[in-house]
Amino acid sequence: AQKVTQAQTEISVVEKEDVTLDCVYETRDTTYYLFWYKQPPSGELVFLIRRNSFDEQNEISGRYSWNFQKSTSSFNFTITASQVVDSAVYFCALSEGLTGGGNKLTFGTGTQLKVEL
Amino acid sequence: SAVISQKPSRDICQRGTSLTIQCQVDSQVTMMFWYRQQPGQSLTLIATANQGSEATYESGFVIDKFPISRPNLTFSTLTVSNMSPEDSSIYLCSVEGTSDNYEQYFGPGTRLTVT
Numbered sequence: 001a002q003k004v005t006q007a008q009t010e011i012s013v014v015e016k017e018d019v020t021l022d023c024v025y026e027t028r029d030t031t032y033y034l035f036w037y038k039q040p041p042s043g044e045l046v047f048l049i050r051r052n053s054f055d056e057q058n059e060i061s062g063r064y065s066w067n068f069q070k071s072t073s074s075f076n077f078t079i080t081a082s083q084v085v086d087s088a089v090y091f092c093a094l095s096e097g098l099t100g101g102g103n104k105l106t107f108g109t110g111t112q113l114k115v116e117l
Numbered sequence: 118s119a120v121i122s123q124k125p126s127r128d129i130c131q132r133g134t135s136l137t138i139q140c141q142v143d144s145q146v147t148m149m150f151w152y153r154q155q156p157g158q159s160l161t162l163i164a165t166a167n168q169g170s171e172a173t174y175e176s177g178f179v180i181d182k183f184p185i186s187r188p189n190l191t192f193s194t195l196t197v198s199n200m201s202p203e204d205s206s207i208y209l210c211s212v213e214g215t216s217d218n219y220e221q222y223f224g225p226g227t228r229l230t231v232t
Contacts, residue, residue, distance in 0.1 A: 035220075035221065037223075043207055043225070043226050043228065044223065044224075044225045044226060045160075045209060045211075045223035045226070047118070047220060047221070047222055047223070050220045050221075091159065091160070095221070103213060103221075104150065104162050104165065104175075105150075105152075105160070105162065105211075105221060107159045107160045107161075108159065109158075109159045110159055
């Protein structure tokens with residue numbers, strides 16, 4: 001069975017601070033995908049990144065960066081120079097890597113990030 | 118990426134009634150998924166809807182309570198039947214990208230309150 005753990009329930013930072021959101025996963029699959037989503041107060045789920053299990057390269061997109069380490073089954077997300085608009089719930093998710101599709105997502109419990117002035 | 122719309126965006130319903138939620142995608146997709154997010158909770162998969170076949174339900178969810186239709190490759194509906202206050206949740210549909218891109222995108226959600 002797949003499992004995603006986001007141990008940080010809530011994080012509060014002051015604007016311009018860097019913040020890292022932790023994600024640890026469990027799976028028996030050798031091929032799988034990892035995702036991060038942002039859910040602002042409006043409720044929609046915004047796709048941020050997908051990473052497949054064979055690609056351990058870290059990725060940077062603007063102020064966002066992701067650190068994927070298979071050795072520790074972690075896929076952490078760092079926001080550099082945080083802004084108030086980053087305030088949201090962030091979900092880490094895991095899916096199987098089935099060819100042909102139908103890959104169901106297993107979500108972590110989410111981390112509420114509050115960025116204050 | 119796919120553009121997904123849902124109707125209604127929110128509703129307040131009385132217990133014992135049913136509500137049908139619609140999900141429309143701007144491109145043809147094989148798989149559509151329905152998730153539930155109870156207040157303050159994470160997302161839980163209800164079922165997978167594949168065009169031309171019966172939906173596949175996850176443990177704890179049954180067709181009588183959550184019937185799903187998938188009449189074509191761009192549309193699906195989820196009905197929440199015989200509602201109780203415990204059904205108050207955000208219901209989201211999602212779609213999966215093409216075979217070389219398994220990104221999953223979500224609709225804006227339907228915020229349901231049952232009184």
